[in-house]
Amino acid sequence: MVRQCHAKLLPALSTKNTHSLTRPFEFSILALLTLPAVKPCNSRSLVTEPVDFMPHNTRITFPGRTYFAAILLILASVFAVTGAVAGDKQYYDIQYKARLDPESGLADVEITLAGEQLPSKLTLHLDPSRHQNLEGEFLTRESDEAVWTPKGERASIRYQFVIDAKKSSGRYDSRIIDKWAILRSDKMIPPISARAPKQLQSRATLAVEVPRKWNVLAPYTKDDDGIFQLRDPGRRFIRPKGWMIAGRIGSRQDVIDGTETVVAAPLGKNIRRQDTLAFLSWTLPELKKVFPQFPNKLLIVMARDPMWRGGLSGTRSLFMHADRPLISGNRTSSLLHELVHVATGIRGDHESDWIVEGIAEYYSLQTLRRTKGISEKRFKGALKDLAAWGRESPNLLVKRSSGPITARAVGVLHEVDLEIQQSSGGKRSLDDVVKALAKERGRVTVRKFRTLAEEAAGKPLAQLNRENLSGENLRK
Ligand SMILES: [Zn+2]
Numbered sequence: 001m002v003r004q005c006h007a008k009l010l011p012a013l014s015t016k017n018t019h020s021l022t023r024p025f026e027f028s029i030l031a032l033l034t035l036p037a038v039k040p041c042n043s044r045s046l047v048t049e050p051v052d053f054m055p056h057n058t059r060i061t062f063p064g065r066t067y068f069a070a071i072l073l074i075l076a077s078v079f080a081v082t083g084a085v086a087g088d089k090q091y092y093d094i095q096y097k098a099r100l101d102p103e104s105g106l107a108d109v110e111i112t113l114a115g116e117q118l119p120s121k122l123t124l125h126l127d128p129s130r131h132q133n134l135e136g137e138f139l140t141r142e143s144d145e146a147v148w149t150p151k152g153e154r155a156s157i158r159y160q161f162v163i164d165a166k167k168s169s170g171r172y173d174s175r176i177i178d179k180w181a182i183l184r185s186d187k188m189i190p191p192i193s194a195r196a197p198k199q200l201q202s203r204a205t206l207a208v209e210v211p212r213k214w215n216v217l218a219p220y221t222k223d224d225d226g227i228f229q230l231r232d233p234g235r236r237f238i239r240p241k242g243w244m245i246a247g248r249i250g251s252r253q254d255v256i257d258g259t260e261t262v263v264a265a266p267l268g269k270n271i272r273r274q275d276t277l278a279f280l281s282w283t284l285p286e287l288k289k290v291f292p293q294f295p296n297k298l299l300i301v302m303a304r305d306p307m308w309r310g311g312l313s314g315t316r317s318l319f320m321h322a323d324r325p326l327i328s329g330n331r332t333s334s335l336l337h338e339l340v341h342v343a344t345g346i347r348g349d350h351e352s353d354w355i356v357e358g359i360a361e362y363y364s365l366q367t368l369r370r371t372k373g374i375s376e377k378r379f380k381g382a383l384k385d386l387a388a389w390g391r392e393s394p395n396l397l398v399k400r401s402s403g404p405i406t407a408r409a410v411g412v413l414h415e416v417d418l419e420i421q422q423s424s425g426g427k428r429s430l431d432d433v434v435k436a437l438a439k440e441r442g443r444v445t446v447r448k449f450r451t452l453a454e455e456a457a458g459k460p461l462a463q464l465n466r467e468n469l470s471g472e473n474l475r476k
Pocket of ligand 1: 338
């Protein structure tokens with residue numbers, strides 16, 4: 001999910017690793033000897049050195065090593081039993097490789113699958129203007145979809161990804177030049193749906209090849225060889241997500257309340273990496289009280305023109321134009337706004353974007369108030385200004401919320417917050433509602449939000465009547 005929030009409220013500024021171990025003993029011994037069975041889930045070696053298993057009837061002898069073999073035999077039996085008890089998960093490996101080439105402006109991408117069993121069918125949802133020259137065996141392409149039915153224990157496809165991309169404003173949200181590249185890995189690797197038995201799970205890595213003296217950052221842990229170990233709990237087919245920056249880059253990092261936070265930008269002066277990190281060190285812990293599931297890794301990518309002049313949130317990461325102030329004149333904070341998007345991971349439907357944007361804006365203000373970045377008086381003043389602006393656009397029930405719509409949404413959320421606090425005798429607040437939404441993530445509807453809010457209040461909330469949300473009653 002990515003949200004773009006271009007100065008929306010700133011009018012003044014522009015198992016276990018098991019091969020189920022059901023095979024004959026020879027297999028188990030061989031497996032122990034040649035690598036896999038005891039490696040951790042994200043072991044790179046499983047990806048880059050897939051084991052070519054010998055045929056099942058291969059006899060293995062250990063001349064002069066009978067004692068060693070005996071121990072292995074015992075170990076193998078133990079593992080066979082444990083494997084059987086541990087059940088049924090089986091893993092295959094996905095290796096993503098991308099070579100970023102500033103000269104052509106392209107990333108050469110290769111996706112390799114390896115394992116005893118692979119998904120029977122993968123559907124890639126491509127962007128035809130950016131994913132080009134797709135090739136590989138057992139692959140058919142039809143405009144923006146490609147169907148891949150891999151055979152055997154190892155299969156690969158390759159394509160080229162056009163890195164540069166502009167938004168309608170003419171500003172880049174993805175860019176490569178001779179000194180750096182900023183892009184989103186979940187655009188480079190398109191959404192992929194995989195058909196596979198339920199017990200078949202993936203492990204995945206991303207290797208990024210870049211010109212000499214370039215560094216690469218993404219919101220994932222790197223192994224000793226610089227390969228990203230991808231994680232996506234709950235997903236059976238793992239692919240990289242979030243912002244990436246590569247090149248001659250400068251970064252500052254710290255662990256803030258358990259979140260490994262990195263602020264990175266192309267080398268150069270006047271990019272406030274350290275200020276940004278300091279700002280986060282006093283605001284992020286407060287935000288994490290409301291959103292305890294906040295990712296344990298956070299990458300903030302900053303750059304100047306011709307990049308997008310606002311903020312863009314992504315998975316465990318966000319982009320922020322380097323010219324944006326940490327706190328704006330109207331006392332909202334674009335950075336905190338995007339962080340709330342990262343924290344909640346929610347998206348709207350045809351009429352609920354105001355909830356998503358309103359929560360981001362309201363909690364950016366609340367976080368500043370709670371950390372004493374702004375006083376109670378200034379907090380109230382900011383709400384009043386937003387309410388005045390919100391009167392320009394009373395209908396919240398629209399597809400995209402920005403400017404005055406989000407400003408009005410903040411007012412409605414504040415009223416709901418006060419009402420919940422009052423009716424629960426201070427025991428509950430809007431925090432409980434957004435906490436529940438963030439726990440579920442995904443799509444939020446007006447009905448879901450209303451149900452949660454009224455549960456917290458213990459009574460119906462007139463503020464959330466459709467008549468109020470559509471602004472009809474304001475026109476009467
Ligand atoms: Zn937003």
